[in-house]
Amino acid sequence: MLASRHPQLNKHGELIHLLTLEGLPRDVIHHILDTASTFLSVHEREVKKVPLLRGKSVFNLFFENSTRTRTTFEIAAKRLSADVINLDIARSSTAKGETLLDTIANLSAMHADMFVVRHGESGAPFLIAQHCAPHVHVVNAGDGRHAHPTQGLLDMYTIRHYKKDFSGLTVAIIGDIVHSRVARSDIHALSILGVPEIRGVGPKTLVPGDLAPMGVHVYHDLADGIRDADVIIMLRLQNERMTGAMLPSAGEYFKTFGLKPEKLQLAKPDCIVMHPGPINRGVEIDSAVADGTHSVILPQVTFGIAVRMAVMSIIAGNEP
């Protein structure tokens, strides 16, 4: 039963796919973060490549567009010496009516070793992991509203890099939590790593009411939610996922929930401001904050490549 509940772990408890951070042992997360720190310096070498995935084929399957995430996975796979195949899947086979599992069977016949999957439907990477050949590894690059585990891991890497220890932290996640798979992955990871105070901050329409069982304290007032925070994770206002009138306007949102310098002063003096990108200046974050001294948004991008290298090399090295 354990195997069916945790399809991402083999019988030794080692990671063979990365589908979600929910339920991952703390040791596994720290192992990924430790491994990422060794990869962080690879770009400083004369030869900016290591041969761990030499001869392996990594297929980027983005059923939903994301140039940035796809690019960071591509860079990560290439730094590990893998061959990377980018499929414009949204506009090819799916449009012709092929089912997801038929697409996967066809790509497996092309000797894929790893699928990096982004899909609009929650659970699609799980389905693929359950049906692909045993030697194939699957990385979830974001599925519906469910999970974005590599973003969650790179956020944890960033927090660990600047704060060293998770045990005394107050982390405020601010914005469109209801649509955010990043928020879900962050919340799971933060609680696994022992963060004592996790806050979800935003308007009632964008912060789900079921966060308390996940150990999250909900705030509908930005000033209250931000007070004494060590870490602020801003979320993008996901216009493309908004159906119906959840907000009066982007301008109204900025007025009440946009992160501005005067609001930031309520947080701890050494707090860090994170954002998964792409940022909407003047909607969820003020330029003075995005470009300010507390912002670690660009280091997050750099860490993201090292974290994705760590994930891909760890799962590729573990037997099914």
Added chain:
Amino acid sequence: MSTLLLDAEALYVELRAGVRRLLQPDTAMVGIWSGGAWLAERLQHDLQRPGAHGVISSTLHRDDFGSRGLAGGADATSLPFDVEGRPILLIDDVLYTGRTVRAVINELFDFGRPASVMLAVLVDRGGRELPIEPAFAAARVSLPRGQRLALAKEGDRFTFSIQDTR
């Protein structure tokens, strides 16, 4: 258990003398993680070499990645000097199959083209699977395949232990 006794401290004195003869003025010492790194650190100090020694890991170039993966953890290479054109002296505790040394040489060349690469070890236990020979070994011993010879560090002193791997 084996009756073989190896006095790691006495062998270290031998190694120090051997390394002293191999060093040129601009040679950089690089210890192979983890036992070799301890040795290189102590040699760097005892031989009063300028600058810092390097530490090198075989992890990213190992030939058993497919079966072993990265489960053993990642240990970072740190070479606080320019590898390009430098004579390099690799230091390790135990030389066995030579596969770690092969991986480490690949790792080294990712940082530049050294002028030369040599190897000095505390113990050469034979059993080579690659054409790799040390320029200096403080001792040569023969051990059965199922036994592992490991350097341990207690404070500033080294000891050897022999473990059965089967």
